[in-house]
Amino acid sequence: MRIALDAMGGDYAPKNIIEGAALGLKELPEIEKLYLVGDATAIGTELKNLNCQDPRIEIYHASEVITMKESAAKAVRHKKDASICRAVELVKNGSAEAVVSAGHTGAAVAASVLKLRTLKGIERPAVACLLPTESNVFVLIDAGANPDSTPENLIQFAIMGAVFSEHVLGYKNPSVALMSIGEEDMKGNDVTKEAFKLLKASSLNFRGNIEGHDLFEKRSGRLRRFHW
Amino acid sequence: MRIALDAMGGDYAPKNIIEGAALGLKELPEIEKLYLVGDATAIGTELKNLNCQDPRIEIYHASEVITMKESAAKAVRHKKDASICRAVELVKNGSAEAVVSAGHTGAAVAASVLKLRTLKGIERPAVACLLPTESNVFVLIDAGANPDSTPENLIQFAIMGAVFSEHVLGYKNPSVALMSIGEEDMKGNDVTKEAFKLLKASSLNFRGNIEGHDLFEKRSGRLRRFHW
Numbered sequence: 001m002r003i004a005l006d007a008m009g010g011d012y013a014p015k016n017i018i019e020g021a022a023l024g025l026k027e028l029p030e031i032e033k034l035y036l037v038g039d040a041t042a043i044g045t046e047l048k049n050l051n052c053q054d055p056r057i058e059i060y061h062a063s064e065v066i067t068m069k070e071s072a073a074k075a076v077r078h079k080k081d082a083s084i085c086r087a088v089e090l091v092k093n094g095s096a097e098a099v100v101s102a103g104h105t106g107a108a109v110a111a112s113v114l115k116l117r118t119l120k121g122i123e124r125p126a127v128a129c130l131l132p133t134e135s136n137v138f139v140l141i142d143a144g145a146n147p148d149s150t151p152e153n154l155i156q157f158a159i160m161g162a163v164f165s166e167h168v169l170g171y172k173n174p175s176v177a178l179m180s181i182g183e184e185d186m187k188g189n190d191v192t193k194e195a196f197k198l199l200k201a202s203s204l205n206f207r208g209n210i211e212g213h214d215l216f217e218k219r220s221g222r223l224r225r226f227h228w
Numbered sequence: 229m230r231i232a233l234d235a236m237g238g239d240y241a242p243k244n245i246i247e248g249a250a251l252g253l254k255e256l257p258e259i260e261k262l263y264l265v266g267d268a269t270a271i272g273t274e275l276k277n278l279n280c281q282d283p284r285i286e287i288y289h290a291s292e293v294i295t296m297k298e299s300a301a302k303a304v305r306h307k308k309d310a311s312i313c314r315a316v317e318l319v320k321n322g323s324a325e326a327v328v329s330a331g332h333t334g335a336a337v338a339a340s341v342l343k344l345r346t347l348k349g350i351e352r353p354a355v356a357c358l359l360p361t362e363s364n365v366f367v368l369i370d371a372g373a374n375p376d377s378t379p380e381n382l383i384q385f386a387i388m389g390a391v392f393s394e395h396v397l398g399y400k401n402p403s404v405a406l407m408s409i410g411e412e413d414m415k416g417n418d419v420t421k422e423a424f425k426l427l428k429a430s431s432l433n434f435r436g437n438i439e440g441h442d443l444f445e446k447r448s449g450r451l452r453r454f455h456w
Binding site: 068069071144147148181182184186188189190 | 296297299372375376409410412414416417418
């Protein structure tokens with residue numbers, strides 16, 4: 001796999017990001033290529049400090065950084081040479097297959113939408129997060145890409161999460177639940193109540209509302225491919 | 229203090245509610261009167277089982293119960309003789325000074341609004357919850373009365389919370405924070421971003437956005453009257 005890593009994204013970037021990259025390269029032979037995207041001098045210094053000379057690394061210079069204080073959409077539009085923008089472009093032009101960033105989530109989402117667009121029928125991207133339960137893992141989606149989602153957005157996220165659960169994690173007929181403020185069918189705010197109706201009418205394996213304390217319960221689904 | 233207790237509200241009502249009432253009466257001499265509102269026969273049986281004959285108790289019969297599965301507004305309108313409705317009426321007619329219920333939050337809120345109305349300038353009621361920090365307590369408001377709040381609602385809740393903090397808890401010039409998905413000024417969804425502006429323009433001691441992990445931090449405010 002070929003990965004573009006936003007070397008400037010995160011609270012202790014680029015130091016901790018490069019340290020993580022060096023560790024990852026040691027442990028993961030399946031990485032064929034790792035683009036370290038960001039300030040070439042700073043990245044070079046960190047690699048030298050770590051005495052890391054892995055031939056799979058390629059430094060890809062980007063002169064700008066989007067900080068946590070910036071408005072995502074504005075920053076992505078104005079900072080053409082930001083590390084996260086350049087990293088996403090590496091996926092767009094086929095050099096890389098995935099982007100990894102620990103930086104501004106909104107900026108990563110905005111750069112991805114602007115440059116890669118969403119799938120047909122999907123209006124907004126979502127952050128999918130794998131979380132452990134007592135017995136296996138589940139997908140929390142959306143975990144932070146959208147501060148305001150419509151019921152239609154939530155259905156599209158549910159479909160993407162179910163497809164991911166089935167085809168990447170290997171769950172058969174994965175169940176979908178809606179996180180709300182109560183388990184009863186009519187509990188929720190205007191958005192989740194409408195989403196409940198849409199999910200119930202869909203062909204998804206919908207099990208209803210759940211609350212936060214239900215997230216980590218033991219599940220019967222058998223995880224075939226993924227190992228935590 | 230004279231209290232109306234919804235004896236039928238809660239997962240293990242009336243048994244656990246009556247047990248709690250008996251314990252409370254033993255420990256709190258400031259309770260002058262305790263109305264146990266609900267099915268008189270069931271309440272009588274529980275009191276007998278506990279051998280509780282406290283003279284401050286008055287059983288106030290109500291023939292109906294609002295269950296967790298019901299729509300709050302509808303149930304309050306149709307079940308005139310529900311325990312929570314009768315308990316609120318005891319406050320309205322001056323018999324009691326406060327209602328306590330461990331039952332359907334929405335029903336307690338709906339009954340209160342319908343029968344007692346809100347204060348002038350306050351459009352919606354809010355649930356205020358006292359939570360401990362390392363050093364004292366703080367008020368979380370709204371803690372569940374409204375699934376959908378407008379920015380204007382949030383400002384009104386902030387004012388009520390600040391007044392409560394100052395006059396009930398004894399904090400001087402209590403600070404107000406807005407719980408959001410990031411600490412930076414522009415983080416949040418449409419509702420919290422607008423509320424941020426209104427709070428900043430208000431005369432409240434507004435300290436900005438906070439995240440969940442900030443809630444329990446040590447605070448400098450000195451708590452004068454309240455003991456946890």
